[in-house]
Amino acid sequence: MDSNTITNPTGGMVKSAKLSHLTNEQLLRQMELDRAEEHVSPYIVDMTKQLPDEQPIISVDGSCICSRGNISAICGEAKSKKTFLCTAIVAALIDHQERQHFGIESNMCKVLWIDTEQSRAHIQRVLWRINNICGLPHNTPHPKVKLLALREEPPSKRLNLLQCAIEYYQPRLVV
Numbered sequence: 001m002d003s004n005t006i007t008n009p010t011g012g013m014v015k016s017a018k019l020s021h022l023t024n025e026q027l028l029r030q031m032e033l034d035r036a037e038e039h040v041s042p043y044i045v046d047m048t049k050q051l052p053d054e055q056p057i058i059s060v061d062g063s064c065i066c067s068r069g070n071i072s073a074i075c076g077e078a079k080s081k082k083t084f085l086c087t088a089i090v091a092a093l094i095d096h097q098e099r100q101h102f103g104i105e106s107n108m109c110k111v112l113w114i115d116t117e118q119s120r121a122h123i124q125r126v127l128w129r130i131n132n133i134c135g136l137p138h139n140t141p142h143p144k145v146k147l148l149a150l151r152e153e154p155p156s157k158r159l160n161l162l163q164c165a166i167e168y169y170q171p172r173l174v175v
Helices: 024-043 082-094 120-134 155-169
Strands: 056-060 063-067 111-115 145-149
Touching: 056 082, 082 111, 082 120, 111 120, 111 155, 120 145, 145 155
Parallel strands: 111 145
Antiparallel strands: 056 063
16 A cells, blocks of 8 residues: 555545545545445446346236336326226236236236225225136135225335235235
């Protein structure tokens, strides 16, 4: 080590820090930047490494639109049929007859649907629609779908219930 570099508390070298030109405040700032780099560097995407292909959960006509480990959003104005779209997607995804609906390929994965806005009666209609698309009777619980009605619960309890349900049911898709 020469007289123009210093060692930060984590053992890293501050790059070309000329001690005679840096104030104590500048030295501390450089050390903070070096620590930040150490924390961030494991998350930098390395373009030289071959990464595994995505694991599609929802595919439409062979194109992945939702993959394992990712967060996807369906956005729209109030009453624009977002829930209906999600219902159709889930039903097509879990159809036990493995037919294609709406170009969506069935993969029979477990689905956990968390609703924090609608009444239980509206949520029950969601399940009826899923069963109808899958060719099941309305009063038959679908073995691949669990739907939780959490509207009455405060947000802090909803989060706990969501985490518990994900751990217990181990779904591949959460709506």
